[in-house]
Amino acid sequence: METKIFAFTGKGGVGKTSLSAAFIRILSETYEKAKILAVDADPAVGLSAALGIEPKKTLDDVRLQIAESIEKGETGAAAELLSEAKFHLLDCIAERGNISFLAIGRPEAAGCYCKVNAYLKQVIEGISGNYDFVVIDGEAGIEQINRRVLEHISYLVLVTDGSKKGLQVIGTIRQVAEKLVTCEKTGVIVNRVPAGYAPELPDLLAVIGDDDTQRRNDMRGESVFALSEDSPLYCGAKEALKNLQENKNGIV
Numbered sequence: 001m002e003t004k005i006f007a008f009t010g011k012g013g014v015g016k017t018s019l020s021a022a023f024i025r026i027l028s029e030t031y032e033k034a035k036i037l038a039v040d041a042d043p044a045v046g047l048s049a050a051l052g053i054e055p056k057k058t059l060d061d062v063r064l065q066i067a068e069s070i071e072k073g074e075t076g077a078a079a080e081l082l083s084e085a086k087f088h089l090l091d092c093i094a095e096r097g098n099i100s101f102l103a104i105g106r107p108e109a110a111g112c113y114c115k116v117n118a119y120l121k122q123v124i125e126g127i128s129g130n131y132d133f134v135v136i137d138g139e140a141g142i143e144q145i146n147r148r149v150l151e152h153i154s155y156l157v158l159v160t161d162g163s164k165k166g167l168q169v170i171g172t173i174r175q176v177a178e179k180l181v182t183c184e185k186t187g188v189i190v191n192r193v194p195a196g197y198a199p200e201l202p203d204l205l206a207v208i209g210d211d212d213t214q215r216r217n218d219m220r221g222e223s224v225f226a227l228s229e230d231s232p233l234y235c236g237a238k239e240a241l242k243n244l245q246e247n248k249n250g251i252v
């Protein structure tokens with residue numbers, strides 16, 4: 001199977017992490033034999049809790065470790081450095097069934113973030129081919145599109161709430177992505193909206209209402225695996241995934 005890469009983007013707080021996690025759960029249950037890589041590309045961290053998977057190390061930990069060993073002169077040849085990086089990378093991947101989880105981590109020092117983003121891009125490009133599906137929970141806003149971290153993907157999923165600002169942000173992402181991202185398809189999920197709200201968008205994948213179960217799960221610190229299969233978030237994610245894969249739009 002050719003690797004399919006999903007990247008979730010949009011304004012802050014609209015549901016990117018919850019929806020990435022729901023997609024990951026649905027993919028893992030639908031394709032039991034598939035290998036799925038879940039990537040938390042947001043330094044603010046969230047996908048780990050949403051999936052209930054805790055990584056021992058993050059990409060930023062590895063990047064710093066390698067930088068330190070270079071400074072101390074502990075690493076010799078480039079080949080040695082490469083094998084050290086690969087070895088440490090394995091430590092970053094936590095597993096739950098057919099899901100492997102990797103997190104970018106939280107760069108402490110100001111100004112470090114572009115370095116870890118560049119590293120993330122290389123890592124995604126380097127290891128994606130080992131998986132059937134890769135789902136990337138992106139940082140809020142446009143930065144990772146601008147930095148070309150999400151340059152080669154299959155599906156760009158734009159998440160918004162019903163607000164004008166949310167729609168503006170996906171409009172901007174769309175414009176920039178046209179120039180900087182190669183992808184098969186874009187699609188929009190409108191999340192947490194009142195019943196009856198139906199925005200007119202050419203590539204609408206699903207409209208999801210306010211989900212009480214999700215809110216309760218959040219309060220109990222439960223993962224997306226605790227969502228019932230008839231909850232709005234789960235059903236909406238399933239519909240959006242189906243529409244993306246069948247190359248159809250949703251309600252429009």
Ligand SMILES: Nc1ncnc2c1ncn2[C@@H]1O[C@H](COP(=O)(O)OP(=O)(O)OP(=O)(O)O)[C@@H](O)[C@H]1O
Pocket residue numbers: 011012013014015016017018019042044046139140191192208209210211212214215218232233
């Ligand atoms: N349909 C929904 N109904 C109710 N609550 C929801 C729904 N979707 C998401 N939430 C809740 O809204 C909050 C924000 O969601 P989430 O963390 O997924 O957004 P995000 O876009 O990843 O945010 P950030 O930009 O901060 O990373 C969370 O508490 C989440 O549980």
Ligand SMILES: [Mg+2]
Pocket residue numbers: 016017018042046137
């Ligand atoms: Mg998030």
